[in-house]
Amino acid sequence: MDDFREIQKQWALWLRNPDGASPPANVSNKRLQVYNRLVRNNIESFVERGFPVLAEVLSKQQWQSLLQAFIEKHHSKSPLFANIGDEFVNFLETYTHSQASAISYPCFTYQLACYERMEVEAYHAQMSCIPPMVEQVECTPWCVNPSLQWRDFNYPVHTIQPQLIPNAPLPQPIFIAVYRVDCFDENKQFSSTVKFMQLNPVTMLLIDLLQRQPGLSITDMAVRLSEQLPQFSVQQLEQGLLTTIPDLYQRAMLFPFAN
Amino acid sequence: MRHSVGLGLRREFLSDVLASTPAVDFWEIAPENWMARGYEAEYQLDRIRERYPVSSHGLSLSIGSPDPLDESFVRQLKIFLDRFNISRYSEHLSYCSANGHLYDLLPIPFTEHAADYVAARVKRVQDILERPVLLENVSYYVPAKTEITELAFIQRVLEHADCQLLLDVNNVYVNSVNHNYDPFDFIAALPSQRITYGHIAGHFEEASDLLIDTHGADVRSEVYELLAFAYQQHGDFPVLLERDFNIPPLNVLLKEVEKVKAVSQALA
Known part of the structure; x- marks a missing residue:
């Protein structure tokens, strides 16, 4: 594996989990935080717009930890922004059923997300x-x-x-x-x-x-x-x-x- | 000489464009915002396409990604570009995925290996798309590695991929402040024959030594100066005004398009 790709993977690991992963070496933390903010705000705004009801009925803590888990654990395949919501639903299907999280989510979380996504899919047909x-x-x-x-x-x-x-x-x-x-x-x-x-x-x-x-x-x-x-x-x-x-x-x- | 200046097409003012068909030389779209977006999006883009030339500027190709090139996406892109008969395709000299998409532009480490790796991927994309790929010099807030300079990195990619440069003068300005270099020297050193397209936009001053490339404000006078300098150095090329946040009404943007146009006309 080339050195430059190792650096990129370290960046991605840290961006997915800035509190848990070690930051890329020899890079100004202040400047790295700009990327952390940009990546997070962008993904969060797409998910929030796609799932307004779910965002509203979960507590702030539940919603934030769900977004963090999505960014950290889900490896989105689609290059299309319109499909971030689909990636989020795919993530919820396994994540909310697993015991991986310390925070519990309402039993309807996944199904409500499916329902909200169906509206977007209908527009995109x-x-x-x-x-x-x-x-x-x-x-x-x-x-x-x-x-x-x-x-x-x-x-x-x-x-x-x-x-x-x-x-x-x-x-x-x-x-x-x-x-x-x-x-x-x-x-x-x-x-x-x-x-x-x-x-x-x-x-x-x-x-x-x-x-x-x-x-x-x-x-x-x-x-x-x-x-x-x-x-x-x-x-x-x-x-x-x-x-x-x-x-x-x-x-x-x-x-x-x-x- | 008539200088070509385009405007980034946004859904926020799309219906105004269709209703009033303002005099704009061309529009630019991000394919990722129009692909698989439903019948209405196709219908609207057809209407735009009937009346105007359209350029495309990709967001998610992730040309510098450590992940394998998403060739099925590139093939979908070709179908899209063919469907709307769009010949100009540009992308960012950047990456936005590593073990999955992160949906934001990250700086490729400036190394010779990375440059060669990117150049090989650009060639592959050009083969699939059957179109030239124009690469944009991106803004960045901290380099991931500087084994070679940013300038040497860009030059090496362009040469090895034998591709064209989309010169984003706002990005040069943002980077010159963020990384403390002379933007005029940087532009002067770029290969004239490869510069075939330009971008201009506004940015946000987060601190005196940190500018964020937001595309959310009016173009700053320093950036207009850089555009004028780029024309002097490299000759004329079509330029596009980008505005993606705090989007003002269409007539306000059209005035800014005129300002961009005036820069090139002043030199003619």
């Missing part, structure tokens, strides 16, 4: 999400809005705030979909809105089915869903879908499928 027109609901093949993501949560992450902090998991998990709707406004300006929607388990199955198999018609969906929901007949499911599908289309969660 690359495809246009302008709902196309639909002529006939019955014979249209359907697909899911390309920005839509869903996840099951064991905590009511969508209602968490400082005055409303869950202290136990929900008896049943809930499903939340997050997706983006685009439009051109009256001034022909492009605008985007991210929407959140709690879904019942049957709708969740439907969305999951259409994400895996885009292009199904209502009849196709009824047949496929009946395999997973044997308590309903295909006819009953089809009747239900004739109300559910237009509703999901109105909400721009479903789009007509175009090949």
